Each structure stands twice: as C-alpha cells, then as structure tokens.
Amino acid sequence: MDSSAQPGAAPAVAPSKSRAGRPPASAEGRRRLFPQATDAEWSDWRWHQRHAVRNLEQLERYVPLTPDERAGVQETAALFRIGISPYYLSLIDPEHPFCPVRMQSIPVRAEARIRPGELADPLGEDKTRPEEAIVHKYPDRVLFLALDTCSVYCRHCTRRRITKGGEAELSKEQMRRGIEYIRQHPEVRDVLISGGDPFLLSDTRLEELLAPLQEIPHVEMIRIGTRVPVCLPMRVTDSLARTLRKYAPVYVVTHFNHPKEVTPEAAEACERLVDHGVPVENQAVLMRRLNSDARIIQELSHALLRIRVRPYYLHQMDVAEGCEHLRTPIAKGVEILQQLRGFTTGLAVPHLAVDLPGGGGKVTLQPDYVVERGERETVFRNYKGQRYVYPEPEETDCSCPYDEVWRSRPR
Ligand SMILES: *Cc1c(COP(=O)(O)O)cnc(C)c1O
Numbered sequence: 001m002d003s004s005a006q007p008g009a010a011p012a013v014a015p016s017k018s019r020a021g022r023p024p025a026s027a028e029g030r031r032r033l034f035p036q037a038t039d040a041e042w043s044d045w046r047w048h049q050r051h052a053v054r055n056l057e058q059l060e061r062y063v064p065l066t067p068d069e070r071a072g073v074q075e076t077a078a079l080f081r082i083g084i085s086p087y088y089l090s091l092i093d094p095e096h097p098f099c100p101v102r103m104q105s106i107p108v109r110a111e112a113r114i115r116p117g118e119l120a121d122p123l124g125e126d127k128t129r130p131e132e133a134i135v136h137k138y139p140d141r142v143l144f145l146a147l148d149t150c151s152v153y154c155r156h157c158t159r160r161r162i163t164k165g166g167e168a169e170l171s172k173e174q175m176r177r178g179i180e181y182i183r184q185h186p187e188v189r190d191v192l193i194s195g196g197d198p199f200l201l202s203d204t205r206l207e208e209l210l211a212p213l214q215e216i217p218h219v220e221m222i223r224i225g226t227r228v229p230v231c232l233p234m235r236v237t238d239s240l241a242r243t244l245r246k247y248a249p250v251y252v253v254t255h256f257n258h259p260k261e262v263t264p265e266a267a268e269a270c271e272r273l274v275d276h277g278v279p280v281e282n283q284a285v286l287m288r289r290l291n292s293d294a295r296i297i298q299e300l301s302h303a304l305l306r307i308r309v310r311p312y313y314l315h316q317m318d319v320a321e322g323c324e325h326l327r328t329p330i331a332k333g334v335e336i337l338q339q340l341r342g343f344t345t346g347l348a349v350p351h352l353a354v355d356l357p358g359g360g361g362k363v364t365l366q367p368d369y370v371v372e373r374g375e376r377e378t379v380f381r382n383y384k385g386q387r388y389v390y391p392e393p394e395e396t397d398c399s400c401p402y403d404e405v406w407r408s409r410p411r
C-alpha cells in the first residue's frame, strides 16, 4: 500500500500558492543572531527551547534595547517571566520598538504598573475551577489547563497567574482527575485544551491526554489552543500532525496577531496540520499600537486564509494586570469590524469578543446595521451606509412540526 493512503498520513501535495518559493522569514535574523546554528538545530524545536532567551543579559546580546525596555525587563522580573525562542527572536526588528513581534515578547515599563481595577484572574476562572486542570464556565464545554509553560511568554498574556510559573506540567494525578471530571459530566461535549501551551508536551504526553478524552462517549470534539505555529513552528512535525489526526475531530486554535507573524515557516506548520486533516482557527487579540487598525487586521485575515487558517475571534484585551497600555477602546474593535464586513470575504471577518471581567463569559459585538425596528419592517443601513428595508412576513409561528419525529428517532 502507498504510505500516503494510510489513515492520518498527509496526502502528497505541493505547497500552496502562498508558500511556493518564499524564503524563510527567519533567514536574515538567524544569520545575524545565531550564525553557528546548524540546519538540523534550527529545525529542532527542542534546540529552540534550550536556546530561548530568558533574562536581560541574554536579551541584550541579541536586541539593542530601548531604555524603556531595559527598565521594563528589570521591573517586571518578579512579575512575569521572559522567554523568546530563537525563531521568534529572529523576526524582531532590531531598529523599531513598535515592531509587533518585539512588542509581544519584550516587556516595557508600563507592564510593571498594575492599575486599580486590573485583575490577576480577569476572567474569574478560578471561581469555576472544580479541579486544578478544569475551568467549567459554559454549559457544554470545558477548558483543560494542561501545563504552565509556553514557547514565548506573551507580554499580553492574561493567564499569567498560571504561565508565570509554579504550576508546571500537570501531575499525572491532576490530569487523571481532570479527565475523570469530564467523564462524570455528560453535558461536556467540547474540551478545549490550553495552558500554557499544550504543544510543548511531547507527542506521547499529548496522546496520554487525547486518548482517554476521545474514549469518553459524550466528548464530541477537542480543541487545542496553542501559539506554537506562531512562535515555534518547527514543533509542528509530521508526527505531531498524525497524532492529532488520530483523535479527530481535533481543532487547533492558534494565535497570530499580526501579518508579520505569518511567515513561510508558520505557513508550513499550519498547512501541515490542515493537510493531515486538522482544521486550524485563529484567535487574535486587539492591541493598541500593535494591530489596532483595520488595514492590519484585514491583512492578517487574508494572510491566514491563504494558508487555510480561519479567523475565529478578535478579542478585546482582558482587564488583566499590567496590560492597560495594550488595551483599545471598545469602539475601536467595532470600527474595525465595520471596515471589514462587506468590504472583504466574510470568512476574513472574525467575531469581536469581549470576555467580561469577573467571569461573565464571552459576548460578541458588532456594528449596528439596524436603523429602525418596526412591526412590519426593519430598516437597515448596509456596509456602504445606504438604507434598505426588510419586510416582516405575515406568519410568525416558527415552531418546527417535524422536530418531534426527529427528536424521537432511534439513536
Ligand atoms: C473561551 C472559552 C471557551 C470556549 O469558548 P467558545 O466561544 O466556544 O470558543 C470555553 N471555556 C472557557 C473558560 C473560555 O474562556
């Protein structure tokens, strides 16, 4: 049998249009910063983990810091760790402090300032955390916190109470208890594995989590939240993709925030997942002066769709400690959506989500296209601001008579 016909094997396909012939984005930075790294090392994710920059002294060797960054590194030292993979470091613009890669990985002084109203646990997750590993906030789905480490520590991380360290990889006992909780709760049909970054687990450890979850009859789908395709794309090996495919439906939810991050390396990682039958979605976070512009969000969406990644959420920044300087006014996100909807592919328009401080959960926002709501008709303005009327139907009974048959079918 041809090996490509085995279940879980990726079909032999040419790289898609977006990738053909593009040189690696990290090439110039790699030559400048890590000239001694061999190709084998550069493509080995564990090498990147071992050589991640983790303190001021190391960072100064690679990036000429601004005084604000230098003070930021010192002042945040006790608050949240630094970690930047050589790959992500190679994408940093050494000359511009507003480089989006730089802003996401190097702290500034503002991050050390905790404002009144900012919360260590902005989404009130610890209130709905029946097990160490489980956040159960919504009726039919849970968040599974698998570990506390990441490939890059994002300066905008709002789960830093966990990622700042001290929780580490879940013990086997905590993992077992998390799985047991899900087994005991038949209403849970969707498990979102996050952390920290679950793709920093070995394929074997990941499988120890996926296999028992898949065996639970009421678990219909698994999602994995990860920044690995963005910050450590070499981790997405064929073996990882095959492992995920075995437990389908597994959706990967990744976290690109700026088109600069959609490099040929990141594209290869995402396309490898999709080629193996693992859909990839993206959640971006809106950040002031980093991506707070409709042109940037649109370019990000287009870049993602070209590599078969679907924009899912655009998040309003949580009210988390040290993140005030990155928050945008609520109106900015709505304005951005208004500049996308109708003007570009509908798939390129993410849901704008606000995760309510204190634990209320996510709500979505969108521009208001309704001008007037009448009993006989609704008046809209379209994306160009022109007025259109939608007449209401005469009959309003919306019950579905066949539903009784459908619900009582043998299952
Ligand atoms: C965001 C989130 C989910 C998933 O929400 P979706 O809207 O289904 O993507 C689940 N649990 C928690 C605690 C969350 O914050």
Ligand code: SF4
Pocket: 149, 150, 151, 152, 153, 154, 156, 157, 158, 159, 160, 163, 195, 196, 197, 226, 227
């Ligand atoms: S990868 Fe996610 S969990 Fe880790 S630091 Fe970044 S935002 Fe936080």
